[in-house]
Amino acid sequence: MRKRSLECIYKLAQSDERIVFIGSDLGAGVLENMKKKFPKRFFMEGIAEQHIVGMASGMAKEGYIPFINTIGTFLTRRCFEQITLDLCLHDLPVRLIANGGGLVYAPLGPTHLAVEDVAILRALPNMTIIAPCDADEISRVIENTSNWLHPIYIRLAKGGDKIISKNSLKFKIGKAILLIEPRNALIISTGIMTQRAIEIAENLKNNKIDCGILHIHTIKPLDKESLLYWIPKVDGVFCIEEHSRIGGLGSAVLELVSDYIPNDTYKINRYGLPDNFLNDYGSQETLLEKNDLDIKTLSKKITDKMDELNVLNKRR
């Protein structure tokens, strides 16, 4: 996904002279083609995220559209004040391309796990947050940024994931994509959890639960219209995300429902990471399993919850 995003930035730079790339001491050879073709628009800066976000803001004020790329944790925690003031307060078109959203860097420990990035950035006015579900979708995201002249945080996954998105479903920033129409249950997912959602929906079908999937690639601004249309039509809603249960997609959905359709809040179930530092290594998959975010556990939890909700619905 990262490789594709960088290719897309290079492609965009060929047709748009405003595009510049800024890396923070990335791996050797990154975007070598852009460096050769547009050396003046390729910047490999030091390990200095606070400065880089400020510098990008200064360039954006002078008419450029900078794409900054580095590891998600460093691009959010380290320079949060710069993102808040230099980018969001000034509402400038800087793109933050975050490697390793969620548990991708599991072997590297808690310093590298971006599990609260959505929560902290979601609180910032003018910020847009996008978590694509596969490499094809990241291409559409980058293509669509040209006319979105505001700060954007793009949360990348590991890469090499199966392609599940389709061009025919028409990507638009801020517009959710209905992958499967729901009848009695709806999974709301973002990023690569949408890949898991497809398998979970298959499992649920065997348990006679007709489950739809609403893929929220844009967590902010949230697609209020789609959510308020589909949530009242189903018995249970299941938000799944590779992020802390505090402040991520599930919280955003629950806040919306509480504000607009409070009688439906009982339907909302949020599955994410617990409120503690994940004291383990292994792989992204093992950490997901240990935190009950694997396909088997989620399928069971949703099935059990649907049983409960059906009982509840009959009583209401």
Place this chain on the structure above:
Amino acid sequence: MLDKRSKYLRKLILRMIEVDKRGHLGSAMSIVEICRVLYDEILNYKSNNPDYKNRDIFILSKGHGCLALYALLADKGFFPKKELDTFCKSNSILGGHPEYGKIPGVEISSGALGHGLPIGVGMAIAIKLKKQSRGVYVLTGDGEINEGSTWEAAMAASKHSLYNLTILIDYNKMQSYGKTSQVMNLEPLADKWKSFGFQVSEVDGHNIDDLKTSLTKFNSHIQKPKVIICHTVKGKGIPIAENNPLWHHKSKITDQEINQLYAFLEN
């Protein structure tokens, strides 16, 4: 001794202090002459067209010194002087820190320290890329450069040979708690900037002629960013505030104190 214009600009500052009986008086008095020389002699701008495309960029990174900036912007006609009488009031364009988009002539919102230089570096890089001849001037506080982001940006300014960037440091040797030498010693300050790859000069930050000379004397053939260490006095011109940390920021200033402040400028 302050001349007539320096006293006049200070009176504009007191006019704002009088409105809400508060403000960063010491921090503003320290930079009056620096701002005056920039707006009177150095910067290219059009006060009736703040977005004028060939303008130089001035960033007041120590946003808390904004009273001095407001005095100059009002004096130059960026906005009517009567706005000064709304300082910190609801619906005013003039808050306790300057905001971009509200105040004509303010390039960035500052207030959190250590932001102006990285942004200025980005603007200077962009201006170089566009092959424009505009200059970028960033005024920082001395306490402000405790912030690590300053030194990240300094390394980058040097790496990118930003000959179009000039940093002015308001070196009044006082920060909020007390003396910079005790809170976070900056010395040897000139050597620090030299070692970071800057052309460095030092000047009396209240001497108009010296400030003008130091802003124009740099060797333009050397492709290095510039820094001017301006030796200043916190609270300059107001004896009770000079070098007095209690006047770094003061609120609930009494009418009697305000009369006293004006009296200092009359004498």
